[in-house]
Amino acid sequence: EGPVIIVGAGHGGYQAAASLRQAGFSDRVCLINDEAHLPYQRPPLSKAYIKGSAGPESLMFRPEKFYHDQKIELIAGRAVSIDRAKRTVLLASGEMLDYGHLVLATGARNRMLDLPNANLPDVKYLRILDESEALRKIMPSKTRAVIIGAGFIGLEFASTARIKGLEVEVIELAPRVMARAVTAEVSDYFQARHREAGIRIHLGVQATSIEAEGGKVTGVSLSDGRHLPADLVVVGVGVLPNIELAAEAGLPVASGIIVDEHLLTSDPNISAIGDCALFASPRFGGSLRLESVQNATDHARCVAARLTGDSKLYDGHPWFWSDQGDDKLQIAGLTTGYDRVVLRGDPAGKAFSAFCYKGDKLLGIESINRAGDHMFGRRLLGMDRSLAPEKAADESFDLKSALA
Numbered sequence: 502e503g504p505v506i507i508v509g510a511g512h513g514g515y516q517a518a519a520s521l522r523q524a525g526f527s528d529r530v531c532l533i534n535d536e537a538h539l540p541y542q543r544p545p546l547s548k549a550y551i552k553g554s555a556g557p558e559s560l561m562f563r564p565e566k567f568y569h570d571q572k573i574e575l576i577a578g579r580a581v582s583i584d585r586a587k588r589t590v591l592l593a594s595g596e597m598l599d600y601g602h603l604v605l606a607t608g609a610r611n612r613m614l615d616l617p618n619a620n621l622p623d624v625k626y627l628r629i630l631d632e633s634e635a636l637r638k639i640m641p642s643k644t645r646a647v648i649i650g651a652g653f654i655g656l657e658f659a660s661t662a663r664i665k666g667l668e669v670e671v672i673e674l675a676p677r678v679m680a681r682a683v684t685a686e687v688s689d690y691f692q693a694r695h696r697e698a699g700i701r702i703h704l705g706v707q708a709t710s711i712e713a714e715g716g717k718v719t720g721v722s723l724s725d726g727r728h729l730p731a732d733l734v735v736v737g738v739g740v741l742p743n744i745e746l747a748a749e750a751g752l753p754v755a756s757g758i759i760v761d762e763h764l765l766t767s768d769p770n771i772s773a774i775g776d777c778a779l780f781a782s783p784r785f786g787g788s789l790r791l792e793s794v795q796n797a798t799d800h801a802r803c804v805a806a807r808l809t810g811d812s813k814l815y816d817g818h819p820w821f822w823s824d825q826g827d828d829k830l831q832i833a834g835l836t837t838g839y840d841r842v843v844l845r846g847d848p849a850g851k852a853f854s855a856f857c858y859k860g861d862k863l864l865g866i867e868s869i870n871r872a873g874d875h876m877f878g879r880r881l882l883g884m885d886r887s888l889a890p891e892k893a894a895d896e897s898f899d900l901k902s903a904l905a
């Protein structure tokens with residue numbers, strides 16, 4: 502079938518290469534890496550890594566020797582164009598690579614804030630290792646951080662900055678934190694916990710300008726007329742999928758690179774996986790683009806299996822986590838479209854789960870400091886089963902019995 506070229510060496514790209522070799526793929530495997538590091542884990546960038554002092558090597562999936570031993574060619578560079586008729590990829594260096602199959606694992610990039618002064622050195626983003634490193638380095642010299650966006654990354658950073666002794670304010674346009682991703686019950690819990698920790702959260706407001714003097718940030722102005730002093734601004738307003746390479750090659754794109762239920766683009770020699778892929782999902786109906794490690798790695802395994810003769814529909818079960826201060830949030834399933842939330846446990850006791858239902862069907866579970874509920878959810882949903890809402894709410898009901 503010829504060489505497999507993988508563009509992007511993040512969670513999806515790395516896993517695709519590793520899984521191909523694991524499944525016995527014997528032709529050439531090239532992993533094109535435009536970051537100046539061995540492939541690494543992204544989630545700690547806003548969690549343990551930024552909090553601690555461990556070096557970049559603590560994040561690497563594998564040491565260099567692994568790629569050498571597995572004959573995975575790590576190619577430093579950037580793919581700039583695809584010639585689908587000739588089945589070649591052109592790198593920025595001018596190097597041209599032939600492919601039998603091309604895997605696009607280009608991920609996503611930060612959505613940039615379109616405000617004056619947003620490109621000053623004190624305005625930071627958090628997607629790649631170099632950004633986490635830079636932020637970790639300047640934090641000790643800063644006293645007041647304003648975080649724009651109360652999504653997972655913004656809040657994870659906010660708790661760390663607070664633990665490090667900074668004054669922290671978070672501004673968010675939506676009426677509650679993580680509004681697109683979690684139930685109101687879970688938003689309320691985290692809002693209260695962050696406020697207890699001394700973080701000020703401003704909801705329903707937008708940043709209208711960043712003020713600076715002599716190139717140094719002095720504060721952020723809000724849409725309600727207030728002004729928050731700051732010497733550090735961290736922006737977490739979401740990402741844009743990297744679809745341009747595919748689009749310029751004439752592949753259909755929308756809010757992601759469009760792929761079918763096998764993760765194939767309209768070109769049978771090109772797949773797309775992970776954050777950049779808008780995939781058809783028979784299980785959830787319609788198209789989905791997800792941003793999670795589970796999604797990227799399960800996509801990668803599915804494509805590697807197909808390329809080694811074990812073709813099946815992609816049917817992964819979504820799960821996710823976020824660490825904020827002392828709290829661990831874990832999500833099993835996809836809760837979009839829920840119409841009813843049943844709580845198990847007590848938010849006041851700092852350990853509870855929100856079971857999300859559509860009618861009587863369990864869609865997903867958001868667990869806070871209840872790893873057992875989370876694992877239960879993944880197993881139950883993996884078996885395509887539901888759980889009666891009254892059983893979910895009843896703490897004397899043994900969840901394990903629903904798995905038998």
Ligand code: FAD
Pocket residue numbers: 508509510511512513514533534535536543544545546547578579580581606607608609627628629654743746774775776777791792793794795797820821822823824
């Ligand atoms: P990425 O990991 O983004 O990798 C894509 C790679 O492709 C990048 O290195 C990019 O530079 C490269 N690339 C792009 N274009 C080209 C090109 N033309 N040529 C060569 N290379 C190219 N998910 C969770 O499930 N749990 C978490 O707790 C969690 N925390 C996160 C915290 C942070 C700070 C961030 C940023 C993300 C977090 N995520 C988390 C999301 C998760 O990391 C992503 O969903 C995952 O990395 C997606 O993998 P991917 O391979 O699709 O893309």
